[in-house]
Amino acid sequence: IAGITQAPTSQILxxxxxxxxxxxxxxxxxxxxxxxxxLGLGLRLIHYSNTAGTTGKGEVPxxxxxxxxxxxxFPLTLASAVPSQTSVYFxxxxxxxxxxNEQFFGPGTRLTVL
Amino acid sequence: AQSVTQPDIHITVSEGASxxxxxxxxxxxxxxxxxxxxxxxxxxxxxxKYFSGDTLVQGIKGFxxxxxxxxxxxxxxxxxxxxxxxxxxxxxxxxxxxxxxxxFGTGTQLKVEL
Numbered sequence: 001i002a003g004i005t006q007a008p009t010s011q012i013l014x015x016x017x018x019x020x021x022x023x024x025x026x027x028x029x030x031x032x033x034x035x036x037x038x039l040g041l042g043l044r045l046i047h048y049s050n051t052a053g054t055t056g057k058g059e060v061p062x063x064x065x066x067x068x069x070x071x072x073x074f075p076l077t078l079a080s081a082v083p084s085q086t087s088v089y090f091x092x093x094x095x096x097x098x099x100x101n102e103q104f105f106g107p108g109t110r111l112t113v114l
Numbered sequence: 115a116q117s118v119t120q121p122d123i124h125i126t127v128s129e130g131a132s133x134x135x136x137x138x139x140x141x142x143x144x145x146x147x148x149x150x151x152x153x154x155x156x157x158x159x160x161x162x163k164y165f166s167g168d169t170l171v172q173g174i175k176g177f178x179x180x181x182x183x184x185x186x187x188x189x190x191x192x193x194x195x196x197x198x199x200x201x202x203x204x205x206x207x208x209x210x211x212x213x214x215x216x217x218f219g220t221g222t223q224l225k226v227e228l
Contacts, residue, residue: 004157040220041220042118042204042218042219042220042221043158043204043216043218044218045215045216058215059215090157090158092157092158098208099146099208099209099210099215099216100146100165100208100210102148102160102163103158103160103216105157105158105159106157107155107156107157108155108156108157
């Protein structure tokens with residue numbers, strides 16, 4: 001089934017630990033995105049990638065890093081997790097970069113940092 | 115910078131009743147406008163989008179939205195709500211001058227009473 005998969009579904013993490021959230025899409029989309037969703041704040045863009053090999057910073061990039069080694073995968077890494085990074089994280093993709101293109105979302109990863 | 119306001123955090127309607135969810139945006143020109151729906155535990159799904167042209171746009175699941183430039187609004191409507199429409203609805207704005215940043219509203223939670 002075509003779409004976006006995210007792993008893990010949920011995770012509880014101790015503060016200071018390193019964590020990588022995985023995202024894979026099989027739609028051969030060029031652009032991929034990471035958002036965090038917090039109650040009362042909607043979705044905020046963390047990082048994006050318009051094509052394999054390139055990445056860019058979104059609205060709230062501090063404390064997060066990404067890589068885009070190939071078209072399909074776009075992992076998000078928290079180098080040293082802090083409680084304020086407790087959130088639901090969504091990966092998304094679109095055929096091309098830019099805001100004109102529909103973004104397709106994964107099911108999300110619920111992360112709790114204690 | 116663009117911004118989006120969804121003034122209603124929660125809305126409750128009876129099944130079969132009409133629905134209107136409000137969205138106001140701030141942007142220097144006509145932006146790209148989107149409505150997404152999020153069912154519990156799921157990612158976001160695009161309902162409809164407006165880029166230009168006819169100001170009344172039709173979407174999936176019987177939803178429509180009307181762009182009103184004079185009011186900077188893009189309200190979502192449905193003539194007759196079904197119980198399965200209970201979900202959270204997000205309005206989003208995209209800049210037309212390039213870039214990747216979609217700005218999401220804080221969402222409206224819709225409850226449908228049977």
